[in-house]
Amino acid sequence: MLSPAMDPQVIMQTLGKGVPTTWYLALSAVLFTIGVAGFILRRNIITVFMCIELMLNAVNLSFISFAHEHRQVSGHLFTFFVMVVAAAEAAVGLAIILTVFKNRSTLNIDEIDSLKN
Amino acid sequence: MDLFFFLLFAFIAVACAVSVVLQRHPISCALSLVGTMAALAVLYLLLGAEFIAMVQVIVYAGAIMVLFVFVIMLLNAGAEDRRGSSWVARIAGLPALAVLLGILGYLMLTFYPMIGPKASLVHFGDFTGGGAKEIGTALFTEYLLPFEVTSILILIAILGAIVLARKEID
Numbered sequence: 001m002l003s004p005a006m007d008p009q010v011i012m013q014t015l016g017k018g019v020p021t022t023w024y025l026a027l028s029a030v031l032f033t034i035g036v037a038g039f040i041l042r043r044n045i046i047t048v049f050m051c052i053e054l055m056l057n058a059v060n061l062s063f064i065s066f067a068h069e070h071r072q073v074s075g076h077l078f079t080f081f082v083m084v085v086a087a088a089e090a091a092v093g094l095a096i097i098l099t100v101f102k103n104r105s106t107l108n109i110d111e112i113d114s115l116k117n
Numbered sequence: 118m119d120l121f122f123f124l125l126f127a128f129i130a131v132a133c134a135v136s137v138v139l140q141r142h143p144i145s146c147a148l149s150l151v152g153t154m155a156a157l158a159v160l161y162l163l164l165g166a167e168f169i170a171m172v173q174v175i176v177y178a179g180a181i182m183v184l185f186v187f188v189i190m191l192l193n194a195g196a197e198d199r200r201g202s203s204w205v206a207r208i209a210g211l212p213a214l215a216v217l218l219g220i221l222g223y224l225m226l227t228f229y230p231m232i233g234p235k236a237s238l239v240h241f242g243d244f245t246g247g248g249a250k251e252i253g254t255a256l257f258t259e260y261l262l263p264f265e266v267t268s269i270l271i272l273i274a275i276l277g278a279i280v281l282a283r284k285e286i287d
Contacts, residue, residue: 068244077256087274
């Protein structure tokens with residue numbers, strides 16, 4: 001099963017014609033994982049928010065890849081709606097961050113724990 | 118040529134994304150995120166999504182990131198200190214992320230062959246259905262209801278942002 005796929009000549013011929021869709025999906029997975037890493041590891045609330053945007057972008061890339069794969073425009077529209085929701089989310093989220101900072105004078109998410117207990 | 122552009126801009130996107138996670142100052146993170154979004158816009162162009170690529174540059178790299186930078190400047194956010202990271206994140210963080218990446222990769226390879234005769238290829242110019250005309254036609258016929266709901270969502274978001282950022286809120 002692996003023999004035709006691993007033949008260097010076949011690989012070079014394939015890559016001469018274009019990039020496999022899987023590579024785009026793999027890039028999307030890598031970007032999503034980096035976004036998750038930042039979301040978990042970072043302590044600054046603005047940076048956490050930026051990592052969420054990174055994850056949304058990774059998902060958008062896979063939507064566009066699938067749209068190309070199936071030759072349909074629906075994937076583009078999903079991406080469009082994701083962008084709209086991301087813009088609305090950024091506006092509301094940054095307003096929340098402003099309010100939190102006004103009340104607590106901190107951006108560290110470890111110190112914002114009023115919902116605890 | 119497709120391969121060259123894909124590898125170049127995929128590398129830029131991943132490098133900028135890693136920089137988003139590793140930079141200590143929020144403004145550096147924001148600029149790295151702009152780099153990721155610009156590289157992704159080029160990849161969208163390679164995939165035949167011209168309209169979405171332009172919207173990515175204008176809305177994401179333009180409007181949303183300006184909002185981020187504006188808030189960072191307004192709050193005068195400094196570099197974050199790394200003292201508070203929990204031991205769970207330190208020990209289990211990277212293995213858990215590797216597992217997540219492995220699961221995603223396994224699912225992809227199950228449904229799409231990596232390379233070889235069966236692999237479906239992305240070649241620039243193969244798919245031309247991503248222009249403004251096609252998007253607009255689909256948006257105002259098939260996806261009219263989601264489009265209208267989106268406008269209500271944006272209205273609610275504007276109201277929410279105004280209410281939240283008002284001065285009287287304690």
